[in-house]
Amino acid sequence: MQLTGAEIVVRCLQEEGVEYVYGYPGGSVLNIYDELHKQEKVKHVLVRHEQGAVHAADGYSRSSQKTGVALVTSGPGVTNAVTGIATAYMDSIPLVVLSGQVPTHYIGQDAFQECDAVGITRPCVKHNFLVKDVKDLAATIKKAFYLAATGRPGPVLVDIPKDVTQAKTAFSYPRTVALRSYNPVTKGHSGQIKKAVQLLLEAKRPMVYAGGGVVLNNAAPQLTRLVRSLGYPCTTTLMGLGGFPGTDPQYTGMPGMHGTYETNMAMQHCDVLIAVGARFDDRVIGNPSHFFRADRKIIHIDIDPSSISKRVKVDVPIVGYVADVLDEMQKLIDGSPQRPDAAALKAWWAEIKEWQGKECLRYDRGSALIKPQFVVEKLYEITGGDAFITSDVGQHQMWAAQYYKFDQPRRWINSGGLGTMGFGLPAAMGVQMVNPGATVACVTGEASIQMCIQELSTCKQYHLPIKLVNLNNRYLGMVRQWQEFFYGNRYAESYVDALPDFVKLAEAYGHVGMKIEKPGDVEGALREAFKLKERLVFMDFITDQTENVFPMVPGGKGLTEMILAEEL
């Protein structure tokens, strides 16, 4: 039977088991929308801005490990989606983005709503396709899903001209994909794995540094088992939070620019560092030449060979899926008569305990103003540490990462690589949809939330009972902090003036709004809000305007050159 391109698109999505497509219609995708309308298997979610569509698909994916799907129209639909695509790209999130395109014979003529989607997204996708012939459509969509989810995951865009959605051909969905030019190495080299285990077992001052790769590859159980069996200290990056339990005594907190004192000291002073699905990002290691130490050995496990020795030279590179590599390592460790050097480990932990004595995450608990850290701590308590927490970008993001302890992977959903303000709310929509009944909170700031605030309307339409925790400091707080530290308190354009009344705003969208101004009211408000299981609640916490995120490693400085909170 002959199917139209539009029918084929929908059939492909059904074949892939896609539950939700986040999208926004327009001229070039109307045929596809018409087909979506005629069936019920694939549900379409109408967002209010294409950026929201991609972030929602992204949140869906991050919290469920499934591939997220977005559908946008040509021209402005695609350009609006670019921020979302770049966000997913930087954090290696598997997405398939379908975009409409002007008819093939119009391409290159500056047609209405024409935009070179493949060109404009090229640097921020894992791969992209322009489908010029309906006969290639099904195979291309299959490839897109395959590429997005395998190897180092990432977003893949498929650009489909309108005439291709009208043209007809026989449909068959390929079962498998073979690409001679795409064969990611997935199994770690056994010789290298042996070397790594040897190094690890001989270490006197070991440190485990786990990143987003652990979460993406579902390797948290393997990592947890390995770290516990060795008794070594472990840190997880902003992207890796939950990859190792945040409440475990071996957990030392996050590393990097706003990492804990003890973690940064341990990263710098260890003799064997094992990086697992992490990439020595500038926000994690600070200045690489300061980070370098000739007497420290580094093991690096990653699925992407280009992540290895990109910023830091490593001694034992292992390319492969981290879960499998960790399994292999565990087998060798369990089978080896050698045990970690207990005396050395004891001395190392004593040193770490001393660093922990600095209590670098201390803050003023007696303040008459609401301290943002306190709100996050209470949020942790009241949700029993069991919520999905999405976030935006700024100080609030760092406080959420520092004070909410994540014991499970895929619970902390944030834009780590691109740092996209506006991510939190739409991402929470995707999270809530794929985890119906779960507690989903978005920790945000009064500036970030306004970047995708229109999605409150989507939340109403689809009954998404997200809890918004707005840490409202009336400032672009993170910008203000840099200006305070590095620009002589000149707060250029970082005051957020003319703020809306968020309670009324929430109500205008059909939700519940709350304004909380006193520390004593924080807990009660949170309890009340989380009791409203069916409703979205916007909690506007009026917080201490001058609070800063500590510790802080200034940009370009060494990891141990931290600014700590003023003596309290």
Next chain:
Amino acid sequence: MRIAPPRGAARRSGERGNWRHILSILVENEAGALSRISGLFSARGYNIESLTVAPTEDPTMSRMTIVTIGSEDVIEQITKQLNKLVEVVKVVDLTEGNHIERELMLVKVRAAGKDRDEMKRLADIFRGRILDVTDKSYTIELTGTGSKLDAFLQAIEPGVILETVRTGASGIGRGERILRV
């Protein structure tokens, strides 16, 4: 895309530890592959001295030769990043082993009066062929390594060069060194 410093200078090591490398790349013969590769170089700040591309005996595949300059670390990253591109089938750094390098140049020079014979002699010395003649000019074809072509241009007076066009280097491994799928 940053175009390299003058050829003569770049050919030897440039900045500390920076060497000229010839990368041979097999890529799917698909629309967009070229821009993906050139985009990679510009986005990541890598240098391209020359780039040539044409289909191979297998029409589904093209072979590209990129001449680039960089430190060992940079070349390692370039190779890894190229391999990461979905359409790239294989990458080899020809300069890692024995190889042959050739470039074609067409150069149109002023050739009148007594200089005419001199130009012909010079072309002969460099094994150039004169492809086109007018009473005032020659168009000479030269092949060789980039440095040989440079040497020819240096040997003639700059004022007589009317036009040059070069293909950029192509390269192939010597002997049993073969690049194929």
